[in-house]
Amino acid sequence: MTTFSIIIPCFNAAQTLSETLDAIRLQTHSDWEVLCIDDGSCDDTIGLIQRYARLDPRIHLLLNDAKGPSRARNMAAINGATGDVLAFCDADDIWTHGKLTQMAHEFKDPTIDALYGQIAFFEDCPSCATTYSTVPAGPLSIHMLLGENPVCTMSNIAIRTSTFREVGGFDESMTHNEDLDWLIRLVGSGARVQGMDCLHTYYRASPYGLSSNLAAMRQGRAQALQTAARYGHHPSKAEDAIYSRYLARRALRLGHSRFSALWLALQGICISPAGFFNVPKRGVFTLLAACTAPFLPAYLSRKFFA
DSSP states (O other): OOSEEEEEEESSOTTTHHHHHHHHHTOSOOOEEEEEEEOSOSSSHHHHHHHHHHHOTTEEEEEOOSOOHHHHHHHIIIIIOOSSEEEEOOTTOEEOTTHHHHHHHHTTSTTOOEEEEEEEEESSOGGGOOEEOOOOSSBOOHHHHHSSOTTOSGGGEEEEHHHHHHHOOOOTTOSSSHHHHHHHHHHHTTOOEEEEEEEEEEEEOOTTSGGGOHHHHHHHHHHHHHHHHHTTOOOOHHHHHHHHHHHHHHHHHHTOOTTHHHHHHHHHHHHOHHHHTSSHHHHHHHHHHHHHGGGSOHHHHHHHHO
């Protein structure tokens, strides 16, 4: 049986997918398969996947008929994957070359159900990344997820196939924060999700992607909170403030309207000053940046805060 089944939902991804697949083909651990699920692309995504499949028989094309990324991931994970471990990746993100080798070593511990690492955020090239996620010590908890989700993106998590099938797939009715909802169910079911304090994924920040719609993200989080409540978890004021800080930082990175980051930062401080400044450097920087952004030209704001 294959060690890793890598699941990549694709929609009009011809401009970025080559970098994603090239990084996977350069992995130091070679026992993997890639399932690229096209979701009704109208560019050259399908042709690109077919060309890579001819070059490397470990790469496979599946069709999803425009049913969304959650449906694509569920279909591949439940019906297509043959690996012991499912590793998710988006079609515009890039893995570090040693990611699968490091994860294969950690998965030798039978008590670990899922793993994630550190994220680097970039716009133009991975080597230009200057912002990195924080990997907390200890297993992932629902309380961590209700604040600033340390997993950050589906490109940053791998899970035993058996565990995924036991917990169930993604809620296909959700288009925002479906990953958060799924992670809450995963952790709530008792799965041990462990962070690895090493860089695994370069995340391409885009002002046009689904994660750029902050209002929709908040609505999706509200749905995920209903899931958390079923496990007896409710967000504290501190966690709500941390989430507002997270949205403020995202608004700065994506160059949203001049006052959106400031509004989110002030909202977080009003909810819980202790929560907003629970990591003092992050809280202070976010507030200062949010106060400065309204007075900068848009192009400088994007340059400084991306």
